[in-house]
Amino acid sequence: MVLLFMAPWIIGFLAFIMYPMFASLYYSFTKYNLLQPPQWAGLFNYRYMFAHDSNFWLSVRNTIWIVVFGTPIQILFAIVTAVTLTRVRRGAGAYRTIFFMPTMVPTVAAALGFLFLLDPAGPIDTILRLLHLPQPLWFSSAQWAKPSLVGLGLWGVGDTMIIFLAALLDVPKQLYEAADIEGAGAWRKFRSITLPMISPVIFFSVVMGVIGGFQYFTEAYVVSGGGQSLGEPQGSLLFYSTWLYQQGFQYTNMGYASALAWLLFVVVMICTAILIRTSNRWVFYQGGFR
């Protein structure tokens, strides 16, 4: 009976996860272009990646940039918006709906919207011109393209914000009352009560942000126009997954793309393991469980 109930997952696990995982590990040691059967190439793909592929290193740098800057800014903004929501009484529901709504916008629609908003002739730069402020070229310039993507990410901060909001509302009121009696200021209360109490959610968001950041793809694909202009301007939007996609599905270097995929997998695992290992230093679990 158990087997019958578990059957869909068991079949799916074997066919769509187990087999492909080992197959791609095998492909990563081969040259494979789909037309001929895979040819054993030993460590060639991995050596080529590190020694000769300058686009690989470019994509690594861009990806690290988006993980290192994008994730913390996203989390910080999520906390700020969630705190804003806890401080208004009247109309809190309406504000929450407004803050959350952009999260519902499909990624492609949001990216196309921002591509228009941030066009050098678009609304944002027009407003900046009226205010006599500098008008960056946003997605058209190599320096501004990645920061613009971070901005796009902030628009969709809603789901992270909602999780923080729930955590903030969960903090026992007595703790703040006790701090009031001790004469603690607002910042002190935030640092010594709020922050530790929401640290599990920060931890969760950091892990999800890092995992997601390493696989960053859709937004960059859309704003660079896809196809031949992938990664433009000047390679500033060539992310790791973009390069993997190009190798696999534009140049059909299936072996090389598999090697890229496995390196990504191993790096994501290591980062997650490090985060979990160091989490007991800064994540506070109420009641001490886990």
Next chain:
Amino acid sequence: MTSEAHPRAVSVEIRRRSVPPDVRARRLLLSIANHSVAIAVAIMFIAPFFFILITALMTRSQALTKSFWPRPFSWGNFTQVFNYVPFGTYLRNTVVYAGLSTIGTVASSIPVAYALSRMIWRGRQAAFLLVLSTLMLPSQVTIIPLYVIFVHLHWVGSLKPLIVPTFFGDAFTIFLLRQFFLTIPEELLDAARVDGGGEFQILTRVIIPLAKPAIMAVALFQFLYSWNDFFGVLVFANTHTYTLAVGLMDFVSVTHRSIPWNLVMTGSILFMLPVLILFFLAQRAFIEGVTLTGLKG
């Protein structure tokens, strides 16, 4: 009810009168400050919607000019967008993919979540951990061999590679449903067992009716996921089977130098509208679902 409400009202009255005017003024100022911040943030979140909407109603020559307000209002954009790209086909593909994958995911994940939460068997915990660990696996690791398989099956170019696997359980859905199934009291299941119900009856007569909100939430998540899915469609589908997510790229990639921005925005609005409507209809289920993901995850 009234006898309880009355004394409370009185005490509020007393407390309100006892607040000194300077404290009340400070509270008012604080409230104004808080609302100002909230309104400023709200404007930031709404502004992109505003610009997308007004541009969607402009003529092609007016989009990307300094003039702000559509003159004239070009309502024809909403029909023109169907002729400019095969919008109707893309829309139909999107509905097919989102609809079928939602049915597949929900139908196949419910029994698995039940077996992982309410049936007693050896290795259950290990199986659950295995399900959870697959959530960590980047899709890039499996997509190349899957592509090879589907090339051999002659499925590439259709939506089958995206729809068929959803009928074999989804780890995230299984996880959320399991968490919910665990909250259903054991006594209800025992009562059904006493009445001679097998596991299948318990699942269909007790668990599913009680878990309707959770099932709704995971169905919503899956629907949105496939509605938005870009990478999967880009890899497996072709120009005839593209969904809107990839199809909208036609506007910016085919005609690269002169993008019809008004139509891009019209198309984007038509693409996001069903999702936004769904959100307003099921906002509670939605926000509770997101919260559950974060707090229990």
